[in-house]
Amino acid sequence: MRQATFSSDEDASQYLADYIIKKINQFNPTSSKPFILGLPTGSSPEGIYKRLIEANKKGLISFKNVITFNMDEYLNLSPQNPQSYHYFMYDKFFNHIDIPKENINILNGLTQDIEKECNDYESKIKKYGKIHLFLGGLGPEGHLAFNEKGSTRNSKTRKVELAESTIKANSRFFNNDLSQVPKFALSVGISTILDNSEEICLIVLGESKKFALNKTINGKPNDSNFPSSYLQDHSNVLIVCDNAAAGLKFKL
Template identity: 65%
Template sequence: MQQAIFTTKEQALKFVAQVVVQRINDFQASTSKPFVLGLPTGSSPEGVYAELVQLYKAGKVSFKNVVTFNMDEYLGLPPQDSRSYHYFMFDKLFNHVDIPRENINILNGLAKDPEAECAAYEAKISKYGRINLFLGGVGPEGHLAFNEAGSTRESRTRVVDLVPSTIEANARFFDNDKSKVPTKALSVGISTILDNSEEIIILVFGKNKQKALSWTLSSKNNSQVPSTYLADHSNVLLVSDLSAHSQSKL
């Protein structure tokens, strides 16, 4: 794994947005095929999306031939719910760029048959052959998407049970009431990310990510820290700010 360390989170966000734009433009200059982009939600990528919107408005990039696959969604939340990841993505990115709606793929949290929804999602990703760039983040305990501790390397898109620490961390979006946080979600798997992606960029910001970053860089593959599986991929870039690094041994 390679690292790109920036003094501030803001510098890192600008860098990542510029890389995304460069990858899209270079790809579109060489082929008529769509550029396939894997996308996360949360506070880490929100700034990247704001930068992408500005670059789009400045005429630096078009999303007309971009296909996106989001990493996860809460089970049981409708797309109109402001706390759903569907709502987040349209609010932060899709409503502000020229991506065709039919090119946007987000797991359906209201699916009558969640297992069938997950299987169809996995199949659609496979249909495109490869995800050209997968943008992601890690949780404080090293989870990728909603691949919580215990997720296997072979895991694919599926229904997952959220662990107490994730529910507690996300309670801030639900009136600080843990009882309102969904206990299940739909999530792409570790294999979905690693085996389908040509390039992976992982965002790691803030002091609360110090242990996760240290484990990701130094630990052997460990299902209790899913981000350690990133070592299995040949083209991973960890983008972090200084606050995610510690001067002492973790």
Template identity: 65%
Template structure:
């Protein structure tokens, strides 16, 4: 597990955006051989997406032959809802770059049959032969995507029940009212990420993520803290700011 620490979140995001651009350009994707990337939502990747848009507008990257798979989506929110992850991704990234609509993959939160939607999504990821780079973040309690405590290492894309701590953490987007946060979501599984990705890159920003980062790097591997399963992948890069990495021995 490689680790890079920066003085602040802005510098960490700058590095990570440049890193992604270099990876895509080195891959030299084509229509028949696209670069496949996994993408998260949340506050941590926002500056990364802003920088990626900047690189595109500067002519330093094309996303024409990039295929994306987002990690999760709230169940029951339409794509037009400002708190849906469809809306987030289009607002922060997709509407500003040249990705083809057919190459953008986000779980359907309005699916009539959530189980069928999850099976379809899992199969589509595998149809590409996997993911070149999976970008993710950490929940304060150590979850990856919406893989809450108790998620197994072999979990696949599925409907999940959000933990009270997740509802509380995400309530800031719902008038600070946890009761307004959807109680269910569709999420890729831990196996979906770790068994289909050549490289996993995790961005960790801010002091509230110290606990999750400590578990990720040195906690015993197990379902209590799903982030610990990252230790089982052979190619993981942790990009953190000093606030998140402070007091963690492996980062000092």
């Protein structure tokens, strides 16, 4: 597990955006050999998406031969709902780059057949062989995607019940009204991430992530109480964080 720590969230976001650009360009994707990219939602990756958009507009990177798979989606929110992860991804990223719509994969929160939706998502990932780079965030209590406390190492894409802490944290996007936050979501599993990804990159920003980051790196391996600890079981993980998340403080 490698770690790169920066004095600001802006520098951390720039570093990881540049890293992703380099990885895609070195791969030199084509229509018959696309680059497979896993993506998260949330406030932490927004700076990365902003910089990838700028690079795309400058011609420094193209997403025409990139296939994306998002980590999760709320259950029973339509793609047009501003709080859905469909809406977030198109608003913050996809609408501003040259990626073909058919290359975008996000779980359908309105599906009438949850089991089939989840199984089909797993199968589609496996059809491409491997996710070349899976970008992720980190929840304050160590959850990856919506893999909450108690998630097992062999978990796959499935319906999950959101923990009270997650609902409370996400209520800020729902006018701080806990009753408006969905209680269930569809999420890739721990196995989906670890066993299908050649490389996993985490963007971890802010003091609120300090506890989770420490558990991820230094905590007991494969501790279901802190799902991010499963990352210790992967051979190629890069964590990019700022000083606040790393617990570093500097006096002038």
